Amino acid sequence: MTIVLDKPGVDGLPVAVDALRGWQRDRAMQLHPGDVGWFWRFGAEATARAVRTWSRDGRVLAVGLLDGSTLLRITIAADAQQDEELARRLVEDVTDPERGVLPAGKVNVEAPMGARVQALLAERGWRTDEPWTPLSRDLSEPVKAPDLRVESAGPERAELWAEVMRASFEGSTFSKERWLAMSEGTPYTDARSMIGYDEQDAAVGVVTVWSAGPGRPGLIEPMGVHEDHRGRGYGRAITVAAAAALQEMGSSSALVATPTSNVGAVATYASAGFDKLSEVRDYFRES
Known part of the structure; x- marks a missing residue:
């Protein structure tokens, strides 16, 4: 089956949060359940509008959080970070404003370091922004x-x-x-x-x-x-x-x-x- 992009809604947020929990690894900074939890200060409905999931055969492979209207923070299951089909679908979804993920104009995407999606974004002419320092x-x-x-x-x-x-x-x-x-x-x-x-x-x-x-x-x-x-x-x-x-x-x-x-x-x-x-x-x- 192909990759499915979804807005999980309030009822689907626990599934996205559970996926994020399972993907966390020591010394690997990526979207964390706590990031979704901190965003929840705006309420459940706003959080649901900000979350996206990408799935295949019913399994969530990637979760994104619109941290503001122009920044999408994505993390990906460890065994799917080099998945070509997933990476290409992610790039298409964040590049085309009509997909409803990111608007036209200047936008940012955060993705796990070394994931295939980063290389594909670079191939499309996306550039790297100011650095952040993760600490553990x-x-x-x-x-x-x-x-x-x-x-x-x-x-x-x-x-x-x-x-x-x-x-x-x-x-x-x-x-x-x-x-x-x-x-x-x-x-x-x-x-x-x-x-x-x-x-x-x-x-x-x-x-x-x-x-x-x-x-x-x-x-x-x-x-x-x-x-x-x-x-x-x-x-x-x-x-x-x-x-x-x-x-x-x-x-x-x-x-x-x-x-x-x-x-x-x-x-x-x-x-x-x-x-x-x-x-x-x-x-x-x-x-």
Whole structure:
């Protein structure tokens, strides 16, 4: 049978998330269930509109997330990353605006490094964009608790979590309602949000971690430090706490990614015991 492109709808989102869980590998940065979970802050219907799946004979081979209207993040089953038919169908679907995947104009596609689809995009004239640095921390050894009080955040602390989140990222409009929407998503069954407090009990940072199941890498997304409390090591401390939480949840490693140009973030994660992996780049076309 041929490759089938589908919008799974709200009812089909658990199938896409389960496929993503099964594809996660240590030291391989790719679309993670936590990425879909973080997007769920916009609600289930919006998430369903943003997700695409490509299947053959009823088996999901690739999952894509429209992270904004012009960026499609795709990951592919390990045994299908060199599948010629799948790669050609993916390229056709992202290149032709009439397919309803990406619009005309400048658009970006993220795909697993070394997958056949990357070579085919390059052949079509797509170019590589600015680099991102993925980082990974192995969790096979005990993670020492940081010198920072970090507590789990449930619905009763959603407003505080959102407040610190807004203060961590310029222009952020994150709200209690978005945290609650995120927490209702399928991926959040394997997630944990936390708040870090200083010695005066001020909330100084927030983080959410996402498990893909025991023995698989977990994801940190997002992590932020309140603008009034930067430069005191809180970013490192809450990142270590995030790694410890993922270890408790059975994750084999912790993954995070940041633009390579954000040297401060790269340094923070490295100081928290994360190893830099090979840089990754989106592919883009101008029109």
